[in-house]
Amino acid sequence: MSFSRRAFLAAPLALAACGPLPQPFRGRPGEVARRLARPPGYRVAVMPGAGVLLTDGDAETLSRAVAEALAGQEIPAVSGEALPLDWRLLLAAEREGGNVVPRYALRDADGQALGMLVGRPVAARDWAEGGEAVLRRAAAEAAPNLATLLARIDAQRRTGDERATGSGPPVLRLIPVRGAPGDGNRSLTARMRERLAGFGFAVQDQADGAQYAVSGQVTMAPGASRAVQRVEIVWTVSRRDGQDLGRVLQLNEVPAGSLNGLWADVALVVAEEASGGIRDVVMNAGGFAGPAAAPAAAAPR
Known part of the structure; x- marks a missing residue:
């Protein structure tokens, strides 16, 4: 089976322009100001x-x-x-x-x-x-x-907290996958963690210090016939300020009941296909600065 049909929607970034007011400290903010003079x-x-x-x-x-x-x-x-x-x-x-x-x-x-x-x-x-x-x-x-x-x-x-100032790799909280039958929640979470780490993310379970969050939701529904089931997996990428940055959607039909036990290679294929979309959403949001996205080529397969 293949989860090759994937779509992601990335929210545009809004940039605020400075007005023509006097700015006597512009360019000389001081070390603490560099870290504090930005939105909450x-x-x-x-x-x-x-x-x-x-x-x-x-x-x-x-x-x-x-x-x-x-x-x-x-x-x-x-x-x-x-x-x-x-x-x-x-x-x-x-x-x-x-x-x-x-x-x-x-x-x-x-x-x-x-x-x-x-x-x-x-x-x-x-x-x-x-x-x-x-x-x-x-x-x-x-x-x-x-x-x-x-x-x-x-x-x-x-x-x-040095990570909160934006230095180092993007820190991402991976929420355990929900809604999958069999061992899907555990297997999908584990495989996605491996793939995202291979792209250069610092992946963690807790929210403290994370700049982004990824959550996965699996929905099973009847297919076109009794012999198949429709599988929908939605990966949602959000930012600490609550901005929904984008979603990676995967759709497929599988033999009915085939995912009620071990997901095994299916989880690996799903993570391989979806992780690239998640990386792209974060890159479009400025999560990687230029060459920092290079580790993507070395992501484990």
């Missing part, structure tokens, strides 16, 4: 917790309000489900006498605690019945302090 290296997914003391609808309203308030502070933030490299801002609240105190817990993509912020108390009745106006006011009050907390954590990481 993360995206924040705002997620309401079970203990937020609100209805589900109001909890979603608060989540959206916090994400919008953070965006107003130039923090890349979204409300809802997190992508593999997103930081998580978990919302909660506690009763203190006649008040409710909002709490904001920040975690990285590996679930490690980064910091916490305690918001301004709100009258318990207002919290429960005040609706969108009260929740947006709470979000607006917390956003500047959250932005300061995030900036401090990001600056510490950028100056303390």
Whole structure:
């Protein structure tokens, strides 16, 4: 069988131009400035917790309000489900006498605690019945302090972690493949790890320090007849700031039930075909600087 039909979509890069304002420090930023004067290296997914003391609808309203308030502070933030490299801002609240105190817990993509912020108390009745106006006011009050907390954590990481400054090979988090029958999840993940390492990526399991993430999803469906199954494999490449850079799509039909056990050489063929598309997506996003892509010729076969 062959997975030779492959397609990838790469998102264009947007470049911001400098305006005609005076720039007295241009060309002389200093060593720390070189590492800090760029957009935030993360995206924040705002997620309401079970203990937020609100209805589900109001909890979603608060989540959206916090994400919008953070965006107003130039923090890349979204409300809802997190992508593999997103930081998580978990919302909660506690009763203190006649008040409710909002709490904001920040975690990285590996679930490690980064910091916490305690918001301004709100009258318990207002919290429960005040609706969108009260929740947006709470979000607006917390956003500047959250932005300061995030900036401090990001600056510490950028100056303390050499990989976060962009030196060395691109660091890529490989998410275990999901949805495959038999030993497909394990075999596809292992073969893809080998292929991407051969292309010069530093491949790791954890999110901390990764610049890119790759996740694979397998979908099995009935084929044109009972004798075959349709196999669809989608590899999604994303960046730490939440940008979906592209997808590598593989489609094929196989004898029904043939992948319910060991994938063996099938996993190798799939990884060989898809890994080149993943490399191209990252290259188009600037992940490899010029000759750094050379190891591709030596990728294991």
